Amino acid sequence: MTDHPVLSLEHVGLRIGGARILNDVSLDVPAGEMLGVIGPNGAGKTTLFNVVSGIIRPTEGRVLLDGQDVSHVAIHHRAAAGLGRTFQTSSLFQALSVVENVRMVAQAHAGGATSVFRTPRRTDAATTRALETLAEVGLEHRADAVASGLSHGEKRKLEIAMLIAMEPKVILLDEPMAGVGSADVPALTEVIRGLHRGGRTVLMVEHHMEVVLGLVDRVAVMHHGELLAVDTPEAVMANPAVQSAYLGEAV
Numbered sequence: 001m002t003d004h005p006v007l008s009l010e011h012v013g014l015r016i017g018g019a020r021i022l023n024d025v026s027l028d029v030p031a032g033e034m035l036g037v038i039g040p041n042g043a044g045k046t047t048l049f050n051v052v053s054g055i056i057r058p059t060e061g062r063v064l065l066d067g068q069d070v071s072h073v074a075i076h077h078r079a080a081a082g083l084g085r086t087f088q089t090s091s092l093f094q095a096l097s098v099v100e101n102v103r104m105v106a107q108a109h110a111g112g113a114t115s116v117f118r119t120p121r122r123t124d125a126a127t128t129r130a131l132e133t134l135a136e137v138g139l140e141h142r143a144d145a146v147a148s149g150l151s152h153g154e155k156r157k158l159e160i161a162m163l164i165a166m167e168p169k170v171i172l173l174d175e176p177m178a179g180v181g182s183a184d185v186p187a188l189t190e191v192i193r194g195l196h197r198g199g200r201t202v203l204m205v206e207h208h209m210e211v212v213l214g215l216v217d218r219v220a221v222m223h224h225g226e227l228l229a230v231d232t233p234e235a236v237m238a239n240p241a242v243q244s245a246y247l248g249e250a251v
């Protein structure tokens, strides 16, 4: 057990030109927590994820990963330090099979060379790890399918499997339900619930409010680049400031 939060934001701010995109965002995420990040359109949720994952550097404040200041650490080094992220757009190797996608990541994580030209043997350690990870997200029956042929929901599961194979300290899920048909939402929700049950630390931006509120321990509400509230789903929904921020939008 660590005695510090796995992820801390300390007075994080971002100014671009004259615009203040993020303002004084402070947040501690303890190990094993699942935190939802919600807020009206343009509130700063994606920008906050970009600052945490290293795509954008904050102009004020610090981002600490497992107690280490990573505010100015480049994105790939931050990923190696334990920040795993999915994107709204798919980041799969579309021409490779499902198991090859996960095996590449598992091999890289284990420090081995990643070659798509090597035929995976069912016995090698990276392939075994890949198949275990696929089982965890319920995709083992699709191991030999080509990634481009998967449904949206299956692609999201595969992306999550690839994250699991990296064994990150913190997982950032950026709108995991975006583009997923309503029939696939319950199964994907269960995969995300499984991440939480496995003790992983997860931050999730998601517009699908029912999904967020049913999954997370706490909800962080962004509004005009600021953190309006961080609390349990029940307390956040009963918060008059949150209700007023969402006026005109369905909560």
Ligand SMILES: Nc1ncnc2c1ncn2[C@@H]1O[C@H](COP(=O)(O)OP(=O)(O)OP(=O)(O)O)[C@@H](O)[C@H]1O
Pocket: 016, 019, 021, 039, 040, 041, 042, 043, 044, 045, 046, 047, 048
């Ligand atoms: N590089 C940039 N330059 C100027 N303004 C930006 C930049 N990036 C984001 N913004 C502005 O910052 C605000 C926050 O954008 P962001 O995409 O983070 O919001 P969001 O909460 O993720 O919105 P949505 O729910 O619509 O995805 C918006 O007003 C956006 O126009």
